[in-house]
Structure formats: C-alpha cells, structure tokens
Amino acid sequence: MIAEHDLVPIVVLGLIIAFGALVQSVVGFGLAVVAVPFMVLIAPDLLPGAMLVTSLALPAWELISGPRDVDWQHWWWAIGGRVALMPVGVWLVAHASSSAIALIVGVLVLAGVAGSLWAVDLRPTPGGALAAGAITGISGTAASIGGPFLGLVLQHERASRIRSTLAMFFVVGAATALLGLAVGGQLRHDQIVVGLAWVPFVVAGSALAVPLRRRMPEAAMRRAVLVLAATAGAVVIVRAIVS
Template structure:
C-alpha cells in the first residue's frame, strides 16, 4: 500500500515514492533497505519517461548527475559506517529548513551551482536512505509540471542504477532486497496508472504547492519513523 500511494504521488508530482515507501519499509524490514527501494526507484521513472521524455531539461540533468556521483560515494560510506537513524533525522531537518525557506520565496535560483549542489545532497540521501527526491525537486519547484516530472524521472533512473551498483560494491545489496524490490513493482505500476488524473489537475498551477507539501510531510514522517525504530 505504501509503494502504491508513493507511486501515485510521484506519478503526479514528479517525486515522492521514496518519501512514502521508505519509512514503512524501514519499519517492516530494515534489512532490505535501501536496496529494495532503489529497485523500485529505478523502474518507476521509465513509465514517466515513456509519456514525457521530450520535456527533460538535459542541461540541468547533467549538472545534477555531476553532483550525484560523489554524493553517492559519500552515501555508501555512510551506509557502512554511520547510523542511518542519525542521517535520517539530519535529512529530515534539512528538508524542512529548505521547505520553510523556499515557501517564503518566489523561487530558488536554478543554475549550475544550485542544481549540482542539489544533486550532491540527493546522492548522499538517495544512496544511504532511498530518499533522494526533495533536494532536486525543490530547485525545480517553479518549472512546469511536465518538465519537473521528466527531468526528475531521468535523474532518478540513472541515480538509482548508480546507487544499486555502489551498494553492491560495498556488499550492502542482499539478494532478498532485490526480490523484495521486484515484488513491489506490481503496486508501483498500479499507482502510476492511478496518477494520470492527478497530473492533469496539478498541472493547473498547483505543482509547486504540491512539491512543498509532499517534501514537508515526508520529512516529518521520516523523523517520526526514526523516533519509533
């Protein structure tokens, strides 16, 4: 159910699968995380790209990927040596701070520096926790809905594939994580199919509000699940 709802959110806003699914999967079976979520993170974007691939911001994507590679390496080190609980709280606080700052401003500057920085932070959090969407989504929050979804989809696909390889290299990708991720593809596909009507509604000038709301809710949820586990 969590993956289904997360796919509905991501299919309509452009991100949110990890935000909804990671806390629940972490509570149920932390041993399969973050590998199981990365399998789903790599697959769902393909459905978005099949519909909106022409709207990808290739220049911005390049900057984001430039930052994500070193960020993924840092995230892998964190997985091996640092408490995921401590990282989760830190990530949640940073997301809430970013939401608070950007909610009061018209927009964040979207340039090479901000996008690369967002990609770097996303690489750290995405590899270590399975949640990599908020940093890049906050930078793109004032773009049009199709461009946000397409650019984030390509970023998530390439980033998740990168994270899976890195997790395997540091021996933190058990076979059960892969099989769990494969099993979750069914509710993921169903969630994407349901998201169609929401995409049309949010594209009527409501995408930015939805991004801020989803990011804030996810951060609060991450703090809650960290305190409970």
C-alpha cells in the same frame, strides 16, 4: 528471497508503494517519500536496496511512454553532484545507524523547504542543481529519498519538465547508487528480489494517477512539492527521535 520475509508486511508495503507511485506520477517525485518511513518501521532490513530497485521502474516508464521534456543543463549539474557524493551514502549505509541517517536527511529536507518559503525564492541555477544533486548523492543512496532536493530547485518549472527531469535523474541516480552499494557489499539478493516484486504495485499506482495528472494545475504542483518535501522531513526526524 521473499520466502525469507513474512508475506503480509511485503504486501502491505506494496500497497503503500502503489500510493507513492500515484503521488510521484502526478507530482514528479514521492514514491520514496511516501514509502520509506513505513519501510523503516515494518522492514528496515530491506533498505535501501529494495526501494532503489523498485524506484527504477516508474521513472523508466515515464521516459519511455511520456513526453521527454528534460532540463538537460541543470540535470547534468545535478547528476554530477549525485555521483560525486554517492560514495558518502554508501559509507553511511555501512557505518551509520538508521536513526542518524534519518535525522540527517530530515533536517536537510526541512531546510530546503524553509529556504524556498522564507528565504530567496529558489530558481533553477547550476549551483542549486549541483547542491541538490550532492545532497541526493548522500540521501538517495543511504535512505532512498532523492526527490525533494532537486524538486525544490525545479519547483517553478512546468509540470512536464519537472517530471521528465526528475525521471531521468532518478533512473541514472538509482542505478549508480545500486552499483555503489553492490561494490561496497551493501546490496543483498533478497533486497533485489523484493524490490522487483513491488514493481507491479508501482504499475498499478501509476495507472490510477492518469486522470489526476490531467487535472492538476501548475500552482497546485508547486504546493504539492513543498508539502511532500516538508512531510518527508518531519516524518524521518520523528522516526529518528523515537528510535
């Protein structure tokens, strides 16, 4: 339970999560990208379960309260890939070191950004969505980072479609990952309790994002997606090297 952890780090991480929720409310993803590197440094024992529990709140609220502009065709391909590779993520949590997981995820994220900037311009395709979902099945389960890959595939879509499709992807994907971790014996009770305790911070960050969302043009949306993905990749690689 929370009593088993120092309250100060939990609150500090809660404030970081609030900022991540603000970013995700504007861009469509970013909660885990912002928070996970700090969690690894401050409370690595809470990963990935606590972050997955927390990350369910914001996309669920997005789907309930906002426009549901989901790209179902590519969503089905993406979620199929995520569910298929989710057991690999569970295996990594049980057997691989956190440094190895961080390195794998960071390299994949930076490769996706490089492909978007310098190779063929990424557009939504069933194959791209399936590949993004498959990578996320590993990274989202093992490291709680699941937004950059499908976000890159959808980067040219309108802002409402990116947010809605990613929200549906996060809800189903995170719930599936939590189920897989629970079945594999890798989800602890204290992770669930702390994850639920962070939900009010998510609500606060989302509320602060409302005025920003109305002013952000779609060109800025794409740049934000690429910058966030690149930042996530760089941070986790540095973390893996340092540790």
